[in-house]
Amino acid sequence: MKENETGIEITLEIVCGKWKGLILWKLLHEKPMRFNQLRREIDGEISSRILSRELRKLTDDGLIERIDYEMVPPKVEYRITPYGKTTASFLTSMNEWGLEHKRMSTSRKEMARLINK
Numbered sequence: 001m002k003e004n005e006t007g008i009e010i011t012l013e014i015v016c017g018k019w020k021g022l023i024l025w026k027l028l029h030e031k032p033m034r035f036n037q038l039r040r041e042i043d044g045e046i047s048s049r050i051l052s053r054e055l056r057k058l059t060d061d062g063l064i065e066r067i068d069y070e071m072v073p074p075k076v077e078y079r080i081t082p083y084g085k086t087t088a089s090f091l092t093s094m095n096e097w098g099l100e101h102k103r104m105s106t107s108r109k110e111m112a113r114l115i116n117k
Helices: 007-015 020-029 035-041 048-060 084-115
Strands: 064-068 076-080
Touching: 007 020, 007 084, 020 035, 020 048, 020 064, 020 076, 020 084, 035 048, 035 076, 048 064
Parallel strands: none
Antiparallel strands: 064 076
């Protein structure tokens, strides 16, 4: 980390990007999930390689944990940690802002369409 790095920079580094926020959001609102279940639940096309990388980063940062049941066939689940739950407030705010932005954007487009008729 840089010496005079802002909290925003640190937060964006840890939980943002195309997939990390979605992974955290799903695990905040679901029971522990297996890898393929999580992959199916995430909207969009995320490759196994990318999901694996992002899960590893979130695990290394202490936001989620990997539970290995050490059985055959292998069973591994991922769940949010108590520390990971601290992301809930700002992820909820981001979700609400995004939905409001979508509504406003749709309204502006609809208004423009009506005006241009």
